[in-house]
Amino acid sequence: MTPLTAKTALDRSYLETRCKLIEIAANLDRIERGAEAGAAVSDPRLKLIREGLALLNRTDISTADRAERVQKLFSQEYEQTWSAPNAK
Amino acid sequence: MISRLTDDYERLAHAGCVAVSEPAFWAGFDRGSALSFRDYFRQLTEVEPKRAAQYGIQHFCWLCINAKEAENVALSREVIAMIPEFLDKPNVLGIGEIGLNKNTKNEATIFCEHLELAASRDELILIHTPHLDDKYKGTRMILDMLRNESRIKPERVLVDHAEEHTIKHILDAGYWCGMTLYPITKCTPQRSGGHDRAAWHAAHLREFGGGLGAVEPDGGAGADA
Structure with missing residues (x-):
């Protein structure tokens, strides 16, 4: 099975992506316009969202793994040394 | 639910x-x-x-x-x-769907006891991985515990609800990798390629060196809970 060409992928996703960007912009506007916006601005979740947006705009990423990078940004850290109950 | x-x-x-x-x-x-x-x-x-x-x-x-x-x-x-x-x-x-939810010690203990039961009878195993920010850590913990149980054959295990950051770890360990599609907050049809879902999935498996893959919808009432 052959993946879509880049142009076809863009053709198919352009309007949807545009719409989602506007939704994000509107959500950020709503947060900043809200009562007691100062507390929200310092909320670590908002910081994560801004870091995620910055990740999307990086041009120094050579492989198409933005989704994975954003996923990891929003993930708890895994510690390889954790004690599994069935460790030998 | x-x-x-x-x-x-x-x-x-x-x-x-x-x-x-x-x-x-x-x-x-x-x-x-x-x-x-x-x-x-x-x-x-x-x-x-x-x-x-x-x-x-x-x-x-x-x-x-x-x-x-x-x-x-x-x-x-x-x-x-x-x-x-x-x-x-x-x-x-x-046995399934076993796994982790909040990655706690008790959850891990009971997961291992399910593995013991499955291994003792050579049962197929279906595994739930946690959602949202718990997923990456929980999936890695689950893979660690599976690796510790040498009687379990990887081809008899499906690790489900994989997303962009966990697919490679599951496939590299030789397990079946399930991608569950939800309506809104988790892995949506759009994320999985929309109308070209099959091609997207095939491309991911190719990218990760081939492997065992399954795509399934979650139509339950709590699918996005």
Whole structure:
């Protein structure tokens, strides 16, 4: 099975992506316009969202793994040394 | 969440569905005793196969106490001890969906005890990985615990609800990798490629060196909970 060409992928996703960007912009506007916006601005979740947006705009990423990078940004850290109950 | 409307099977049949695989899951509330699970396992192994058959649908199921209720270790152990009574029923596929929810010590303990049961009988295993920010850490913990159980054959294990950051780890370890599609907050059809879903999935498997993959919808009422 052959993946879509880049142009076809863009053709198919352009309007949807545009719409989602506007939704994000509107959500950020709503947060900043809200009562007691100062507390929200310092909320670590908002910081994560801004870091995620910055990740999307990086041009120094050579492989198409933005989704994975954003996923990891929003993930708890895994510690390889954790004690599994069935460790030998 | 258990949600079964009277016309669910009829709609599935109209959509061309010929078989369903129902993992043991949370009831929407924490059950208070092992007897509740006995009734639930009877529902999964006796009642639902008959209901599904009325519409020409084969019903298969998996048995376990799910991770959401595994914080109660004593209850979990009672339930796990009861599971072998049902494992030889004709529609039972194996142990599942076991896994982690909040990546706690108790969840990990009960996950390992399910693995022990599955390994002792060479059962198929269906694994739930946590959602949202718990997923990456939980998936890695699950893979660690699977790796510690040398009797389990990777090709007899499906690690489900994989997303962009966990696919490679699952496939590299040799397990089946399931991608579950949800309506809104998790892995959406759009994320999985929209109308070109099959090609996207094939491309991911190719990118990760081939492997065992499955894509399935989650149509449950709590699918985005």
